[in-house]
Amino acid sequence: MISFALTDEQRLLRETVRKFAQTELREVARACDEASRLPDELLATVADLGLVAGVMPESFGGGGSDRSPVTNTLLAEELGAGDSSLGLAAVAPALFAIPVLEFGTEAQKEQLLPMFSEPGFHAASMALHEAHFGFDAAALRTVAAPAPGGYRLTGSKRFVPLGDRASHILVIARLEESGLEGLEAFVVPRDSKGLECAPEPEKTLGLQALPTAALELDGVEVASEARLGGENGIDGARLINLCRVAGAAFAVGASRTVLEYATAYAKDRLVSGRPIAQKQAIAFMLADMEVEVNAMRHLVWKAASELEQRRDASRMATLASDYVRRKSMEIADKGVQILGGHGYIRDYPMEMWYRNMRALTILDGVGIV
C-alpha cells in the first residue's frame, strides 16, 4: 500500500539526528570547511549516537535494529541538512559495514562486524571512484584477476572517505563481466602489500571537511575469503543503487537548508525599505525551490523503499539520482542568487553549500543507505 507514514521509531531517530546535525554539525561546519578539518570530538559524539552500531546485529554486539534503507535515507537528509561534509564523515563506516551486512558470508560478518560495536568511532570505508575523468561505475577499470588462493587487485581509486584512517577498505573491482553485474567487493586491510593509501593530493571543491584518500592497488593479493559474499559475490547493481540513493538523500537535506536559509534571508534583507522576498522574482525562486525539494524527496523515498523491499530498484535509483543531480544544483544556484554578493563571500554559508552541492551530486560512492 502506498504510504508516506514514518514509523514512530523513524520519527524518534530522525529527531535525534536532526538535533545533532543542526547543532553539532552546523555550528562547526564553516570552520571545518576552511580548515579542511574533521574534529575528533565530533567522531566521538557520532560513536555515542550509534548510527552504524545501531543497525549491526545484536549477535555482533550491535543494536539489532532492522536493516532499513528508508530510515538511513531519512537520516542522510538530516545529516545533509546539517552539513554534508561532516555528515558523510559521520556515516562513512557504513560504506564498509552495510555491504558486509548485506552481502557478506556468515564468516565475514562474524569477522568484520563486531568492530563497529566496540566503543569509540571505528573508521572503515569503501573505494569506488577511480582516477580518470568521466568516471562511470558501470565501466570500472579496477580489475580483480583470479590468482592462486584468491585474487589480485589492480587499479587506482580516488576520494575514499576516511581513507586516511580506515582500518579496512572495501575495494570495488570488476571480476569478469562488465556493467554493474560484474562488480565485486574485496575486503582489503590498509596494511596490505601493494596497497598505497595516501591522502588526496589536493583539496577538493567541496566537502572539504571530509578526509578522502587516493588508493593505488598495484597487484594487491587477497585471499578468496576476502571476496565479499564468497563465490556468489555481491549484487553490484544493488550496491551502486544504495550509494546513489544516499548521495541524493544528502543533497535533499542540503537543498532543504539552502531553501530555509534563503527564505529567512529574503525576509530580512531590505531594499528600498522592503524585504526582497516581496519581489515576485525572488518569491518565485523560493516557490520553485520548495516544489523541487519535495519532488526530490519523494523520488528518493520511493527508491529507498524499493531497496528496502529488495525489489529491483535500478529504475527508481536512476530516476532519483539523475533528477537530484540536476535540481539540487539549481537550488543551490538560486540560493546564491537570492543572497547576491552575500552568496559569494565566506561570511555567509551559502557559497559553501553551492560548492558542497556540486561535489555531493557528482561523487559516486561516498555514502550508502
Next chain:
Amino acid sequence: MISFALTDEQRLLRETVRKFAQTELREVARACDEASRLPDELLATVADLGLVAGVMPESFGGGGSDRSPVTNTLLAEELGAGDSSLGLAAVAPALFAIPVLEFGTEAQKEQLLPMFSEPGFHAASMALHEAHFGFDAAALRTVAAPAPGGYRLTGSKRFVPLGDRASHILVIARLEESGLEGLEAFVVPRDSKGLECAPEPEKTLGLQALPTAALELDGVEVASEARLGGENGIDGARLINLCRVAGAAFAVGASRTVLEYATAYAKDRLVSGRPIAQKQAIAFMLADMEVEVNAMRHLVWKAASELEQRRDASRMATLASDYVRRKSMEIADKGVQILGGHGYIRDYPMEMWYRNMRALTILDGVGIV
C-alpha cells in the same frame, strides 16, 4: 571581419518581405490554419515577389541576385514572423531550386531552373523526412540502388511540402555510405513509374496551411542524369545544414512574433486594475524571451554566414538548430502562459503559434536557405 551589418539590398528585401508577411500572411493565417487551406491568390502574390526567381541565374531568366544563405535567413525570419505555415509554402520551391543551383550539373541547371522564372508560382519540392519514428537524416532508410542506366529508389517519404502539386521532387536517398556524407539527391518527376504521391493521410499538429504529401517509392527507376551533381553527387552535410538553418530561422521569426504579441497583451491585460506586465513574474518571462530571441538569431546568422562563405558549417548548424529547437519551444510555451486561458482558445493566435513552433522545430527538410 566580424560584422552584424546588413547590406542595403538585404535591408530593402527584408522590408519588402516583412510588409508582405505582416499583412498578407498574418491576416489570413488563422483562417488558413482552421481550414488547412493554402490560398491560390497568395501563391500568385508570392510569385510576383520573386522570392525564388530572384536568385535564379539571369541566364535562366532569373533575377541573378547573388546566392546568399544569409539573405534567405533574414527572409525566413520575416516569413516565420508572419506565418510559418504559409511562409514555408511560399518558399517551398526553393527546396528544389536551391539544391539544383548549388549542386546541379550545368545540364541539370539548364533543364530544371528556367521553370522557376516563368510567370506564376511553380511548385517543386524536396522529400527528406521518412515514415518512421525517431527520424534522423544521418540514418536515412530510403535507398538508391544502382540499376542499369541509372538508379532504383525505394523508400517511404513523408511531409513533402507542396507534394500535392510539385512538378518535380528531389528525393533524398542513401547511395552507399551511411551518415550525411552518403546522402544523394535524385530528380523525380511526379509522374514517375512506381511513385505514389498522396496528400498526408491526416492533418498535422501545426503548419496546417502547408500542404504536405506522403511518397511511396517502390523501386522508382531514374536515369543516371537524375542524380544531382552527376557522378560527384551532392554535399549531403551542406544540404542538411542549409535545411536546418532554414527551420531555425523560421522559428526565430515565429518566436519574435510570440514575444511582440505577448508584450502587447501583458500591457493591455488588467488584473485588479493594473497591467499584468507590471508583475515581475510576467515581466521576467518577457525579458527571458527577448534574451533568447536575440541569442537564437545570432546563432542562426553565424551558421548562415558560414554557409554563405562555403565553410564547413556543421558545427554551427548543429549548435543553432539544437539551441533553437529547445528555446523557441520555451518561448511559445511562455507566450501561452502569459495569455492564460486566452492562450488556449482559438480566438487568439497564440495557441496556433504554440502548435506551429513544435512542428517547425521537429520537421526536417521543410525549408532551405
Next chain:
Amino acid sequence: MVDFSLSENDERILDAMREQSRVVRRYARYYDDNENELPPDALPEVVNFRSPYKDVEFEEGIDTPRHVLHVLVSAIQAWGDYGVLMKRIGEGLGNGVLTAAGTDEQRARWQRCTLAIAMTEPGCGSDPKSIQTTAVRDGDEWVLNGEKIFVTAGCRAEGVVVAATVDKNLGYKGIKPFVVMKGMPGFEVSHREKKMGIRADDTATLLLNNVRVPGDHLLGACDDSAAGFRAIMTALNRNRPVVGVAGVGIASAALDFTREKLKEEGIEIVWGVGKQGRSAVQQELIEIEADIEAATLGLLHAAWVSGGNEWKARPTSIAKAKAGEVARTATQRCLALLGGLGLSREYLVEKWFRDARITDLYGGTGEIQRLIIARDILGYSSAELP
C-alpha cells in the same frame, strides 16, 4: 511505513480502470475532430464496465487508502482521454457550492441537478475579487447582469452557480453564489469555446442579461460574511488536484506512446547504466520519466497528507505546480523525440500535446500556485506578496 508498492487489490482496481481507458481512447480522436459534438454521458460500452472500485473489498493496512489510490485511478482515466469518459458523474463543481453554502431546503431542491460554476469574466483573470457581474435586489427577486467565460460544463450543466456581487464596496464579501437554471429568461449560453485541445471538454461563455431569479436562489445568507465567496473558492480549488492528476495522466500517455514507438526503432532505456553510457535519447527519456514520477508522487503525497478531507493548500499547490509544468514539457519533449511522424493526427500524441497544455492554465496557473506556495513559506498575506 514508507511504501510505494501496490497491493493486489490496488492492482486490480488500476487494471480495471486501464481496461476502461483503453476503450474510452477509441473515441478520443472522434471528439477531437468533431468539437461541436458533446461526448455522451456514458459510452455504449458502459454496459460492460462497472466502477473499478466495485467488487474490491478494502483491506485496511494492506490496500492503499482509496483517497490516495484515487490519484492513480484518475490519472489512468486521463491517460484514456481527458474529455471523453466511460460514464460521467452527475455532479458539477457547482454542486459543491450548493452543499457548502446552501440551506437544507436549497440542497434538497437542486442536489439532483448538475450545476456548473460561473466565475471568470473577460476582465478578471486570476483575480476573483474584481468580479463585475452584479446582482441587484428588486422586490423578491435578484436581477443578474454580466458575462462569464471559461465555464466548465457550461453547456452540459442543467444549472449554473453564478458568482455575482451584491455590493462592490464590500469587495469579496459582496460576492455571492446564485443558482441560475437553464431556460431562465435572459440567461444564454453564448458559445462553446473553440480551444487548442481538450475539445471534447465543454467550456462555455454565458451571458446574463437582466436575468431575474427568485430571492431564494442566493445560496446561503445575504450578509456581509465571506461564506458564500469561500464556498465558491473551495469548490473551485477542489478542481486543482484533479487538473494536476489529469496532467500526469496525459503526460504518461505521451511517454508510454513514445517509449513504445522508439522501442520499435530499437531505442529504449537501459536501467542501471551511468550517464556516460547513455544515448541522448535515453537520457531525455529518463528525464521525462523522472519528471512524471515526481509529479505523480507529489499528488499522492498531497492526497496522503490531506487524509481524505479537503486538500491541504501547500502540498496541493506544490503538486499542481509540478504536474502542470511536467504536462507541458513532457509532451513537448516526447514530440521532439518522435520526430515528424508524431505530428500527424494518425496518432494521439499530438492531441496529448494540445490537451496537456491546459493543465498549467486552469485550476490556477503555475504562477498562481507559486504565489500560494511562496506566501505560505514566507508567511505573507496576499497584500504582502501580491
Next chain:
Amino acid sequence: MVDFSLSENDERILDAMREQSRVVRRYARYYDDNENELPPDALPEVVNFRSPYKDVEFEEGIDTPRHVLHVLVSAIQAWGDYGVLMKRIGEGLGNGVLTAAGTDEQRARWQRCTLAIAMTEPGCGSDPKSIQTTAVRDGDEWVLNGEKIFVTAGCRAEGVVVAATVDKNLGYKGIKPFVVMKGMPGFEVSHREKKMGIRADDTATLLLNNVRVPGDHLLGACDDSAAGFRAIMTALNRNRPVVGVAGVGIASAALDFTREKLKEEGIEIVWGVGKQGRSAVQQELIEIEADIEAATLGLLHAAWVSGGNEWKARPTSIAKAKAGEVARTATQRCLALLGGLGLSREYLVEKWFRDARITDLYGGTGEIQRLIIARDILGYSSAELP
C-alpha cells in the same frame, strides 16, 4: 555584410592574447590558494609580451573593428585567469567618474591615480538610491561617514570615489561623488572580502569615520542635478559588459578543459550527426557549446551596435544576462561531465566553477538585467516595474 570570420590580423591579435593567457594561467592556482596576497601589477614574464594589438596595423573593412574584437580579446584574458593579469592598467572604475564629472582642475590632479568606486553598502543591495553614507559640509570641508562594501580594487587603489549623500531628501540627486585618498584620517580599509572564487581579485570593505575632505574633493558641482550620480552609474555600468565577457571567458576555459579531458577518454562531439545518433554526454557538450557561443555572440552584438561609444543599455543587458547565466550553468555542467576528478584542486576547473559564479552577481545581477530589459521592451519606468 553579416560575417563572423576573423581576418589574419584578428587571428594574430587573439593568438598573441592566448599566448599571454597561457602564461598568466600558471599563476592562477597560487593566488587562489594564497588569497591574502595581491597579484602584482605586472607578472615577471611581462618583459616578453606587449599589448596584443601592438604591431598589428588595423585594416579598415578587412579587420574586425577593435571595439568589437576587444570582446574576444578580453574573453581570452579571463580564459587565462580572472584576477591575475599579465599587466594591470593604471585605471580604476573611479577614473571614469573623474573624467565625466570632474572639473579640468580635478582631472589634472587625480588622473594619474588609480581610483576605485565605493557605492554598495551593507543596507543597499541593488538599489543605489538608498545610500546611507553622508557628506556634511563643515566650513571648507566635507565630513564623510559610512561603510562601503564590495569595493572592487579597494585595497589596491590609491584613492576611492565615494558615493555619499549631501541631502537625503534630494534622493538620488543628493548623491555626489567624493574623492577620498588613502591615508586620510578616518578612512580605513576594514578588510578584503574572503570570497568563494576570484580570490586574486581585490574586493574591499571601507570604513569612513568622520573623514574630512577639502571642499573641492566633490567631483563636479554641488547642485541639485543628478549629474554626479549619473557619472557614477555610467562608470559602474561600464563594468557590465566587462563582467559578461569574463563570464564567457571562464566558461570557455571550463569547456575547453572538459572537451580535452573527455577526448582523452574517447568521448568527443561528432558534428553533423542528428540527436538520435548522439550520446548523452555529447548532447550535453553541444548544449554547453551552444550556450557559450550564444553568449559570446550577444556580447559581440552589443559591442557592434554600440559602435565604440558607451555601451547601449538593452543589447548590453541582454548580453550580460545571457553571459551570467551561461557562466554559472556551463561550469556546473562541465564538472558533472568530468566526474569526481574535476573536483580536485589538481586542476583549475573547480576554480572556474567558483570564479564564474560572480559574473551573474555583480555588474548587475541577472535579475537587474532582466528588469532593465523588461522595462525597455515594455516602455515602463522603474516606478511602473519596480
